[in-house]
Each structure stands twice: as C-alpha cells, then as structure tokens.
Amino acid sequence: MTSEFAVEMRDVVKRFITPEGSEMAAVDHVTMQIKNGEFFSMLGSSGCGKTTSLRMIAGFEWPTEGEVFIEGKPMGHTPPFQRKVNTVFQSYALFQHMSVFQNVAFGLEMEGAAKDEIEKRVKRALEMVQLTGMERRRPKQLSGGQQQRVALARALVKTPDVLLLDEPLGALDLKLRKEMQLELKALQQQLGITFIYVTHDQEEALTMSDRIAVMSKGKVQQMGTPVEIYERPSNKFVADFIGESNFIEGKIKSLSGNEACVFVPSLNAELIGMPISDGLVKGEEVTVCIRPEKIHIAEKNAVNQNMFRATVTNTVYIGVDTKVFVDAHGAKLKVWEQNRISRLDPKSFYTVGQEIWLMLMPENTLVLKKD
C-alpha cells in the first residue's frame, strides 16, 4: 500500500451541460479521503452527486476540475480498464449472453490469466458468494438476489484495491436486502478491501458503514461515523435527512462556555444548558434540533427546567413505538415513545386532547445555526 488513503477526491467538480444548454455542477467541490480497508458510504437522495462521484472514481466520468487519486496516484484521464477498482452496478449489468462462470471469468480473461488459474479463482469467488453449482446457468435463470451475488463475485474475483458499489441492493426486497447488508459487511471485513458504497437508504448506510458522507446538491454536507452523523448532525439538512427531527426556532439569550440559554418564542420558554457548536454568538437566531425519540413525556412538571406543556393532537401505534404528535403553544412536535409496556389497555395510550409535559435533555439537543 503506497498511500494511507485508498481513494481521495481532491476538490472535485463535475459539470454537465443540461439539455437546455446551461451548465450544472453535479459534483461541486467535493473533497473526501477514504482510508484503506474502510467501509465508506455516500448517502443522499437522487441527484445529490453520489453516483457521479462514484463514476469518477471508477473512471466512467472525468472530473471537470480537481483530481481523483487511487492509492495516492492521480488518475487524470485513466480509462476504467486501467484502474484497480471494480464496480458492482445497480442494474448488475450481467452479460446476458454468457453463463455465470463466463461472467465471473471475464475480468480474469482480460488480465490474461491462465485457464486453470481462472477456473480456480472463479470457483473460489462463487463459493464466497454461495453460488457453487450455478456456474452453467444464464443470468436470466437466477433470482434477483443470486444475480446480485454474481455481480459481486465478478467484481471481487479481480481482487481490487477498492470495490465500488452503486446501490447494489436497491432491486431486492426488504428482507433479502437486510440479509445482504450484513453479509456485505461481513465480506468486507473478511477481505479487508475498501468498499465505497452509494445508497439513498440511510438505514443501509448506518448499518454497514465505518464512515458516511451525507451529500446534497453536489456537496458533502457532513462526513463522519454513523454515530456522529446521527447524534451530531452538523446542519439542519443532515438532521432532517438522517432520521427525523423536531426543529424549534429560537434565539441565543446568553452564553457561558459551551452552553447556551436559548429563548424559544413559540414555547414561550427558555431552554437552559444547551450545548452549542462553535461560532454562535449571543443574540443569534438558531434552530434547536431534537430527535423525536429523545423527548421525554411526563405526567407532571417534575424538574421545572426545560419542560413545557403540550396537548396531544394524534397518536399512531406502530408496534415498536407509539408516535405521539403534540401541540406545544402552537409548535407542532413529534415524540416517539417506545412501547416498553403493553398497550393492550386503552388507558395506557395518550388520548387526543390530553395535557402532558415534555422534557428536553440538554445533552440530546443540538443548537444549529439558522439557515
């Protein structure tokens, strides 16, 4: 390994000409460093630039500006067939006119490997994805999950430094997808290969990744571990995109160290001891962000701090949780309460119109710059 980073994107811009003739930056000054052996995900909704970034690493697109490095070497206009990365395509792109064996052997043939060497390695790759015995089948004769495995074996048999995966589980049903998520993660750990994984499914990204880059409008919004991304979203977009959040508009009333007192007009209350990020000043308009599962519901005002009254407007029972929608002085909030107790007794439910108390724990809230 010549470089600490398997893949590095340095200030990469990719502009396309739209059919109307104007320029559009699909990837807008993206810098990322992906470490060797890391399971790295690019997460975002369609059009956020994640697939274009992946395609630039694979060599299907070339950056308009900036540079992609693989193993420390600048890639420039190196064609895909000269890069030591392999891709698992969203559509699998299995060659329909070839058998499973021929599909997996294709990449080795291109390397000019000897026949018995090819046979040995294909066999091992198919074993790895549990497709032994399927060698002679055509891709059309396989189920979606099996096709997915062939695509994986076809890329892995080349023993790439980096495996690029473009929403590889998108076409599978939920149950199979969840199985494959864990399998992929296990495979990655076993092989020690760097995986760069593109997905729009946040749960998928959180389940598998060592680190995630949340992308939107061609830019990286935040990069970090799943825990960091979920617990400490760096802006409102990330807080809203990953999981669900309540946003409460407020204003910093006073600051002391890393804590702030935020006045929230809609609650007509002050939130005390809120942890803040750098760069916020007194009097600044802020957004207080709190996850629905991190708001506590209390029968009465016990601590008298960071508590306020609310009225239940609706409840939805979804098995694991009960979703409680409340109105606090006009602010609409959502609270997820885990069903630790049986809700068979109707009295255990909150009823619409019921008055409750909400409690915010300072360590569970985030104060973000208002955008």
Add this chain to the structure above:
Amino acid sequence: MNPFRRSPFVITATVLVYFFLYAPIVGLILYSFNASRANVTFEGFIPSFSERVVMDGSLVKSSPCGLFHWYCDLAKNDDVIEAAGNTLTIAFTATIIATVIGTMAAISLQRYDFKIKPFSQLSLYIPIVIPEIVMGIGALTLFSQFFGWVNDAFNLSGDARLSLGMTTVTVSHIAFMVPFVTLVVQARLQGFDKSYEEAAMDLGANEWTTFRRVTFPMILPGVLSGALLAFTLSLDDFVITFFTNGPGSTTLPIYVYGLLRRIITPQVNALSTVWILIVFTAVLLLQVIQSREQKQH
C-alpha cells in the same frame, strides 16, 4: 370468449385475405406442374416418366423427370443459373456491406450527440419512403453521368470503360439496404443499457474488446434481423436493379420479366416456386430469430 370470434364478418374477412394472399401463390405452384407448354390453362399433371421427353403438340406426355419436368428444364437453362448466381452474389455482397455500415450508423446514432444528428436520422427514412422508381432513375442518372465523365477524362476505351454491371447494382442495393439495417439495429439498441459496456471496461476490457465480447453479441439478434431483411429485399428487388444493371448482371427478377415478354412456359412457374421456397425459408429463419430474441427479453 371473444364475442367477435365467430362473427360472419370476421370469418369472411379472414377467408378473403387468405384467398387473395395465397391463391395466386398456390396457383403459381400448381401451374409449375402443368403438362401444357403454353401454360394458359391447366391441362393436367405430367403423367409419367420416360427416357426422353415425349410431346404431343404443346402437351408434355412424359419426361425423364416426370412431374418435375419443368424444374429439370429450368436446371438446364444456363441463363437462369447465371441470373440466380448474380442475384445471390449481389444479395450476399450487398447484405454484408450494408449490415456493417448500417450497424455502425445505428451505434453512432444511439451513442453520440452531434450537430447533424436529427438530419442524419431523418435522412434514413427518406430512402424508405421515396418511390423506388425515383431512386432507380436517380441511380442510373448518377452512374451514367459519373461514368461518362470518368471515361472521357481518362480516355478509356473497350473493356476499360466504366459501365453498368454487377458493381452498380450492388452499390445501389447497399444504398437502399442501409436505412433498413440501421433502423432495425437501432430498435434493438434502444433498450441497450450502457452499463453493460461500462461493466466490461470496469473488468479490464478496452473499447474494442468490449465491443467484440459484449456489445456485439448482445445486439447480434438485431443485426441478424436487419441483415435478413436486407437480404430478402435485395433478392426480389426489381425496380432499382432494372435501372442499374448492365450486360452480365441480369438478376432473377429481371430475367423473369424478360421471359414474360416472350413466352410464358411453366419454367417460369418452376423458377418462381423455387424462389418462393428460398424466400420463405429466409422469412421463417427471421421469425425464429425474432421469437428467440423476444424470449430473452
């Protein structure tokens, strides 16, 4: 059950369509076994075999080939053999060249964006909708004008003089075949996912290997359908060939037309029957290819 299935209208229409489509063909085949040399009315089948052909006026009484007298007669006709040879030579050569050009055109129209692309696409339809006779006359004018210039400019004489012949027919056939091939291959490429090619390149294949090992095999059914369509069009082309052929490049349609102007013997019917069989086989092949293709997708 479909309420229209048994309606008298549907039955009548079906019978009429089949009658007018196939009665002439059945009649034509039947008359190829006609005992009468005049071949105006059907005078019964040729009854028996004999060492030599026995005639009674214009009626064949017996023949070494029996019922297939006119087919044997045909096989002995050197002009027919030559015309058949010419037809197949032209059809094969033109098909191969037109298929290569048409496939390349289809791929570039599918893959690349260029300024004159809308014009190129439109220009493909023009030869298809333009009356064949216009194309034939156009080709004739072009060739004679061009050949005239070249012959005069280089003072060519005798055999060296450029003139109409196999080459001009083949070139004209290529010209009208290319749009058909292009459109058929293009239809096939419409659903072709670019990621197959990207996958091949990703696995280490360069552009040419990608085309040879992945793109071409995947579009092959479309290329074959286009080629077969072009081949059958060339086999039975009369109008364009009529204008562009010269000495020694008589094709079967031109030859049959020539025969008809003199005397219609059942030999013409025998020839037509053989021809129908060949074209029918080609069409059948086309159908098999297309249905296999549909099964795959």
